[in-house]
Amino acid sequence: MQSGQQPGGPATPRRPRTATPAPRSGGVLTLPRLVLAVIGLLVLAWFIGRRPAVDPTDAATAAQTIAPADAAPATRPQAHVVHGEKSTTLADIGEARMSLQEQGDALRVEGGVGRNFANDLKALLDATPSVRRIDITSGGGYAVTGLEAARIVRRNNLTVRVRGYCASICVALWAAAAQRQMEPDAVIGLHQRNAQCDALPSPAREECHYQDQFATEHDSSYRAWLQAAGFNQRLLDLQARTASEDIAVLAAPQLWDNGVDFSVVGRDGTRMGRAEVERFLAAKSARH
Secondary structure (H helix, E strand, O other): OEOOOOOOOOOOOOOOOOOOOOOOOOOOOOOOOEEEEEOOOEEEEEOOOOOOOOOHHHHHHHHHHOOOOOOOOOOOOOOEEEOOOOOOOOOOOOOOEEEEEHHHOEEEEEOOEOOOHHHHHHHHHHHOOOOOEEEEEEOOEEHHHHHHHHHHHHHOOOEEEEEEEEEOOHHHHHHHOOEEEEOOOOEEEEOOOEOOHHHOOOOHHHHHHHHHOOOHHHHHHHHHHHHHOOOOHHHHHHHHHOOOOOEEEEEHHHHHHOOOOOEEEOOOOOEEOHHHHHHHHHHHHHHO
């Protein structure tokens, strides 16, 4: 997560405004780019800078292979941490593509949480009050705009569905939703925020590291969203200790094991139970 924002018929019914209060604002928690790579068995990989992206739908299969369905919950690995490299250049997060789907009931969001993400999201929701759900695929971006977007999601009482992957500050948007959904092969990615201090020249680099010590309000705001969604202390600790250049990958079974409140749905919106999800992932793994 990148620190700071440098980065004539009847009226359409509006969304209900009955969402619970949002955590207090704050926020610096993002990362430049989430990409997925195939290395041996398919695993989700996080790299900073220029890396080729590959099929994100293989990530959950990889996560499932490290957590067999017949393993006891207490002994299942809780995540697979993929190690990346520290960035030596400042990341420039592009703007996500946002498009209306399902006759205006759903908003498809693909790409980074850029500088204008929250403003673009608000404008689209204001112009299309029929939207009830956001379908998102994102590796994160700028924390300031991401946390503001999370508050917009909460105020509008929206459902957020993860397609493929949602990592870094994207997880705040998912956690803030009135209802959280993910497709069976989707994954969530957690790590520390990234102030990008090491990409700055001296003496700005040293000053950045000094100022970064006092950015606790941003961290607490992000963690508040996670806690509200049911992320337990184990997952909060995992997020806090996973370096910003790395990513801790969690598929649906690991999230369920750790108390996260969400549902899994197929592409057609049909709800899937845990046994069905694990069969789906096992079958996908076998195909590879």
